[in-house]
Amino acid sequence: xxxxxxxxxxxxxxxxxxxxxxxxxxxxxxxxxxxxxxxxxxxxxxxxxxxxxxxxxxxxxxxxxxxxxxxxxxxxxxxxxxxxxxxxxxxxxxxxxxxxxxxxxxxxxxxxxxxxxxxxxxxxxxxxxxxxxxxxxxxxxxxxxxxxxxxxxxxxxxxxxxxxxxxxxxxxxxxxxxxxxxxxxxxxxxxxxxxxxxxxxxxxxxxxxxxxxxxxxxxxxxxxxxxxxxxxxxxxxxxxxxxxxxxxxxxxxxxxxxxxxxxxxxxxxxxxxxxxxx
Numbered sequence: 001x002x003x004x005x006x007x008x009x010x011x012x013x014x015x016x017x018x019x020x021x022x023x024x025x026x027x028x029x030x031x032x033x034x035x036x037x038x039x040x041x042x043x044x045x046x047x048x049x050x051x052x053x054x055x056x057x058x059x060x061x062x063x064x065x066x067x068x069x070x071x072x073x074x075x076x077x078x079x080x081x082x083x084x085x086x087x088x089x090x091x092x093x094x095x096x097x098x099x100x101x102x103x104x105x106x107x108x109x110x111x112x113x114x115x116x117x118x119x120x121x122x123x124x125x126x127x128x129x130x131x132x133x134x135x136x137x138x139x140x141x142x143x144x145x146x147x148x149x150x151x152x153x154x155x156x157x158x159x160x161x162x163x164x165x166x167x168x169x170x171x172x173x174x175x176x177x178x179x180x181x182x183x184x185x186x187x188x189x190x191x192x193x194x195x196x197x198x199x200x201x202x203x204x205x206x207x208x209x210x211x212x213x214x215x216x217x218x219x220x221x222x223x224x225x226x227x228x229x230x231x232x233x234x235x236x237x238x239x240x241x242x243x244x245x246x247x248x249x250x251x252x253x254x255x256x257x258x259x260x261x262x263x264x265x266x267x268x269x270x271x272x273x274x275x276x277x278x
Contacts, residue, residue, distance in 0.1 A: 026195075026196075031111065033084070034089070034112065039088055041065070045094075047067050051064070051065065052064035056110075056123075056127055060126070060127070064108070064134075069101065069102055076103045076135060076146045076272075077097050077102045077105070078135060078147070078148045078161075080148075080155075081152075082151050082153045082154055087112075093252075093255065100268060105139075107131045109127050125157065132146075143167055146167045146272070149170075149171040150170075152223075153200065155174070156178070156201060158172065162209045163206070166210065170211055170212070171214045171216070172232065174216070174218070176202060180199065181193075203231060209236065213241070215243070216243035217229035218248070220247055221249045222248055223249035224249060
């Protein structure tokens with residue numbers, strides 16, 4: 001065997017190994033949970049709150065926090081966070097939403113925080129459904145008082161849920177079109193679309209959403225390209241509002257950007273109905 005042939009075979013073997021590793025350990029590339037007790041709770045920032053324990057339709061126990069609004073007629077935000085950490089890393093978001101006059105239900109996906117189980121795409125959708133059922137069932141909130149908000153990985157989860165129910169509005173912050181699209185961007189030298197084991201197809205879910213949509217994204221986002229927001233906004237142009245953020249993907253934009261916070265507050269209050277509990 002010649003030297004060139006040996007190099008070609010070696011390179012092909014290495015390429016194949018990289019593809020295999022990407023496929024096999026993909027869960028670790030998508031989910032970065034912190035698991036265990038929370039080092040802080042909403043009480044640490046003087047919010048009135050309570051623990052919520054949910055059970056999904058496949059029997060997994062999910063932890064959540066419900067932060068009360070400033071008054072009984074406050075709208076409710078159902079918030080789905082990104083792929084890293086847990087709820088305790090989103091206290092500033094809870095504070096910002098409370099300042100905007102909203103109550104908030106935030107959950108930890110399975111495998112995150114004090115939630116049981118291990119994260120996967122179908123499981124996250126089940127977790128989202130359990131949160132919606134608790135809000136509209138036990139908590140007694142009408143759908144027209146609820147805005148679903150998804151940040152980053154929470155975007156496709158929020159869009160999936162909004163496509164199956166009738167919330168007052170849907171907010172997508174720093175969301176991607178789909179995992180295969182995002183993988184193709186970050187690994188252009190690999191057949192990333194074929195290797196993707198997860199879809200998290202925000203674009204497809206958004207096509208079935210009927211409520212008003214607010215999309216916020218930064219052109220400086222180094223993880224999810226800005227053109228993903230362009231694609232998502234084009235899905236429902238007549239019912240979609242855009243906000244241009246600044247900073248990187250993990251910057252706390254809602255907490256730092258007063259313009260974004262004001263736009264979000266206006267969107268929430270414009271599209272929700274201040275009605276008593278059913």
